Amino acid sequence: MLRHRLNLKDGKIIRKIMEAGKENKLIVSVSPHIKSSESVDKIMWTVTATLLPTFVMGVYYFGPKAVIVTLLCIIGSLLSEYFVQKLAGKDISLKDGSAVLTGLLLGMNMPSTLPFYIPLLSSFVAVAITKQLFGGLGYNIFNPALMGRAFALITWPRAMTTWAEPIANFTGMDAKTTATPLGILKEQGLDKLLEVFGSKMHLYSELLLGHRAGSLGETSVIAILIGAAFLLLRGYITLRIPAAFLAAVAAGAWVFGGKQGIFTGDPLVHVLSGGLMLGAFYMATDYVTCPTTKKGQMLFGAGCGLLTILIRLKAGYPEGVMFSILIMNCFTPLIDRGFRTEVFGAKKKA
Amino acid sequence: MSFTTFPLGGIHPPERKELASAVSIEVMPQPQRVVIPLSQHIGAPCKVSVEVGQEVKAGEVIGTPEGFVSAPVHASITGKVTAFTSVLMPIGRMVPAVVIERAANHPVEAWQPAEDDKDYLKRSPDELKGRIKAAGIVGMGGATFPTHVKISPPKEKPIDSVIINGAECEPYLTADHRVMLEYPESVIEGLKILMTILGVTKGYVGIESNKPDAITKMLEAAKGSNIEVRTLQIKYPQGAEKMLIKSILNREVPAGGLPMDVGVVVQNVGTANAVYEACRYGKPLIERVVSVTGGGIKSPKNLKVKVGTPVSQLIETCGGLKPTAGKIISGGPMMGFAFYDLNTPVIKGTSGIVVLEQKDATGSDKFNNCIRCGRCVDACPMGLMPLMLSLFSEKGHYADAKDYHLFDCFECGSCTYVCPAKRPIVQQIKLAKTQVKP
Numbered sequence: 059m060l061r062h063r064l065n066l067k068d069g070k071i072i073r074k075i076m077e078a079g080k081e082n083k084l085i086v087s088v089s090p091h092i093k094s095s096e097s098v099d100k101i102m103w104t105v106t107a108t109l110l111p112t113f114v115m116g117v118y119y120f121g122p123k124a125v126i127v128t129l130l131c132i133i134g135s136l137l138s139e140y141f142v143q144k145l146a147g148k149d150i151s152l153k154d155g156s157a158v159l160t161g162l163l164l165g166m167n168m169p170s171t172l173p174f175y176i177p178l179l180s181s182f183v184a185v186a187i188t189k190q191l192f193g194g195l196g197y198n199i200f201n202p203a204l205m206g207r208a209f210a211l212i213t214w215p216r217a218m219t220t221w222a223e224p225i226a227n228f229t230g231m232d233a234k235t236t237a238t239p240l241g242i243l244k245e246q247g248l249d250k251l252l253e254v255f256g257s258k259m260h261l262y263s264e265l266l267l268g269h270r271a272g273s274l275g276e277t278s279v280i281a282i283l284i285g286a287a288f289l290l291l292r293g294y295i296t297l298r299i300p301a302a303f304l305a306a307v308a309a310g311a312w313v314f315g316g317k318q319g320i321f322t323g324d325p326l327v328h329v330l331s332g333g334l335m336l337g338a339f340y341m342a343t344d345y346v347t348c349p350t351t352k353k354g355q356m357l358f359g360a361g362c363g364l365l366t367i368l369i370r371l372k373a374g375y376p377e378g379v380m381f382s383i384l385i386m387n388c389f390t391p392l393i394d395r396g397f398r399t400e401v402f403g404a405k406k407k408a
Numbered sequence: 409m410s411f412t413t414f415p416l417g418g419i420h421p422p423e424r425k426e427l428a429s430a431v432s433i434e435v436m437p438q439p440q441r442v443v444i445p446l447s448q449h450i451g452a453p454c455k456v457s458v459e460v461g462q463e464v465k466a467g468e469v470i471g472t473p474e475g476f477v478s479a480p481v482h483a484s485i486t487g488k489v490t491a492f493t494s495v496l497m498p499i500g501r502m503v504p505a506v507v508i509e510r511a512a513n514h515p516v517e518a519w520q521p522a523e524d525d526k527d528y529l530k531r532s533p534d535e536l537k538g539r540i541k542a543a544g545i546v547g548m549g550g551a552t553f554p555t556h557v558k559i560s561p562p563k564e565k566p567i568d569s570v571i572i573n574g575a576e577c578e579p580y581l582t583a584d585h586r587v588m589l590e591y592p593e594s595v596i597e598g599l600k601i602l603m604t605i606l607g608v609t610k611g612y613v614g615i616e617s618n619k620p621d622a623i624t625k626m627l628e629a630a631k632g633s634n635i636e637v638r639t640l641q642i643k644y645p646q647g648a649e650k651m652l653i654k655s656i657l658n659r660e661v662p663a664g665g666l667p668m669d670v671g672v673v674v675q676n677v678g679t680a681n682a683v684y685e686a687c688r689y690g691k692p693l694i695e696r697v698v699s700v701t702g703g704g705i706k707s708p709k710n711l712k713v714k715v716g717t718p719v720s721q722l723i724e725t726c727g728g729l730k731p732t733a734g735k736i737i738s739g740g741p742m743m744g745f746a747f748y749d750l751n752t753p754v755i756k757g758t759s760g761i762v763v764l765e766q767k768d769a770t771g772s773d774k775f776n777n778c779i780r781c782g783r784c785v786d787a788c789p790m791g792l793m794p795l796m797l798s799l800f801s802e803k804g805h806y807a808d809a810k811d812y813h814l815f816d817c818f819e820c821g822s823c824t825y826v827c828p829a830k831r832p833i834v835q836q837i838k839l840a841k842t843q844v845k846p
Contacts, residue, residue, distance in 0.1 A: 090821030
């Protein structure tokens with residue numbers, strides 16, 4: 059990858075030709091000589107932009123506090139990235155969008171009722187510890203935003219599970235606190251949930267629209283799907299992980315989720331509630347922390363789904379998306395090693 | 409319509425063929441001076457067989473092959489040998505070369521056929537093979553493997569099909585397209601000769617669907633023969649031998665193997681044309697069609713050029729460079745080599761001179777960490793994991809790279825083309841290949 063000055067000593071022809079060439083300089087480097095216009099920056103900013111509908115719905119339901127929490131997360135991420143890179147003597151990479159995206163995703167995974175220091179400290183854990191200290195973009199083992207959220211959940215369990223009632227109000231008044239659908243499901247069961255939401259159809263439609271308690275960006279399934287559809291169409295993500303993830307949750311909920319024995323669960327309630335959609339389309343598909351081969355990705359998605367339903371049905375937390383993705387992140391290197399691609403012309407097994 | 413193609417990976421870079429695909433082949437005037445490298449092929453370089461001061465005629469042998477995998481080199485113009493020198497080839501190697509100059513007052517003498525053997529198809533395989541060897545024919549798609557070696561497979565590898573590679577999947581290049589359009593009969597006859605030599609009854613021509621006019625011409629020329637002209641889906645790197653064989657015959661060359669392992673010989677369009685000219689007229693490979701194209705050249709053309717002509721003269725014939733020119737490549741932009749020096753001569757394997765504009769050309773840009781997006785895995789036609797090869801090479805873990813099938817990579821560049829982190833994956837792979845034994 060050298061930039062040579064062209065040898066001009068031979069003949070007038072070359073000189074004449076080269077006078078036309080800019081500064082008499084031609085690039086000399088290794089093939090290929092053309093590259094696609096795709097770049098890391100473009101990917102990060104595009105993914106960030108597709109979260110806009112989700113963010114807007116979060117603000118619609120949870121008011122100005124949602125904006126503040128999200129902004130604090132983004133600012134915290136940018137500051138963390140800047141200071142660690144500065145201390146480590148690395149190039150500052152704020153403009154690549156990855157810190158903004160991590161901050162935004164972290165914000166989407168938080169309740170609106172938090173005091174200011176929780177978003178700031180969580181984004182420090184996400185960006186400075188989980189990402190930069192492991193080597194920066196590309197080298198982190200865990201999904202940074204989820205690690206930040208896990209830190210917050212364990213450190214401030216009460217604050218992180220205090221959910222505001224979703225009312226489209228912009229007065230800035232404190233809304234009443236309430237429980238998430240999954241919380242009700244866990245503590246009081248499906249009948250209570252149906253009682254709260256009226257009918258099953260109403261429950262589904264409220265879950266789709268996002269009119270329910272929860273993290274800022276996880277409630278509106280429709281908004282998440284709009285953004286995800288764009289990413290799918292652009293080829294930025296594939297369905298391999300999300301589909302396997304959702305299918306595994308649905309299957310697990312159907313088989314083990316019912317009160318009347320196996321095969322009596324309601325898969326749709328589980329699929330539409332909690333952070334599953336946000337997790338399946340935006341968190342589990344994080345390039346850095348998911349496997350790279352087709353088979354590996356499907357296994358990864360299925361693993362996330364099974365762990366999620368296991369936690370939701372059997373563990374202490376009502377929601378398991380975050381922990382399941384973080385646990386599967388640990389297995390990514392192993393999966394990548396075990397599910398390599400098949401080389402063209404490799405001997406087929408008999 | 410759905411055309412066949414290879415299943416794994418592949419990319420669709422902008423084709424940019426329109427720049428030169430409609431421009432007829434133009435015979436470039438003979439240069440005053442040619443510099444003919446003695447190694448224009450894969451294999452042993454030639455031994456020079458002329459002396460400084462000696463008069464040579466166009467088509468006369470000036471370098472004799474040393475060893476089996478080699479091919480003779482001929483004078484491309486009539487004139488006097490004025491010096492032995494060495495030239496820097498685009499691959500970065502100095503190669504010994506013979507300089508031939510025509511005196512200013514000396515009239516231009518073109519090569520003239522001494523014979524016209526109309527019954528070339530009735531000759532014995534060995535006779536035809538001898539003519540091909542004597543003509544110094546090598547793979548003209550760029551690989552420059554001596555053709556007579558390629559058509560002499562060992563007995564235990566029976567060949568049943570010959571494929572002529574008209575995919576021309578590299579962006580910009582149009583030389584093969586023009587040859588098929590303007591000399592379709594020669595290409596088909598060349599294929600028939602190859603089939604005769606190999607005792608094969610089935611021949612194929614594979615052409616991508618972006619060359620419909622060439623397909624029509626080739627279909628006409630192949631009428632009434634055992635030759636099937638196959639239209640292929642547009643996808644890079646369709647012209648790679650293994651991909652082409654998969655596309656046309658659905659046979660998979662085993663990893664680490666050669667086309668002959670699945671009974672196939674593949675030859676380039678230009679090579680087939682040269683084979684025909686050699687077997688019928690005894691014409692040595694002293695000229696070839698070169699596309700001079702790209703956004704950085706004033707008037708793109710397809711030139712018939714004498715081997716040994718400096719690249720600078722081709723550029724001049726095409727009106728010179730535009731001020732926006734940024735990179736000049738020997739061959740296509742995916743697998744070609746950037747020129748350091750425009751005195752470099754055209755050789756038998758020079759399929760094109762592509763002048764990229766500054767804005768289109770890659771350079772010494774910084775690259776980022778791998779974000780493991782997997783685009784390279786999806787793009788690799790060989791089913792490799794380029795990201796792992798890149799990372800291993802970056803960290804110096806070459807043995808691990810080998811474990812990830814380093815040597816199955818043929819450096820098509822698809823991974824590097826799609827990489828959003830702009831990592832020089834091919835370069836890292838090339839480096840790793842020099843650090844471990846296959």
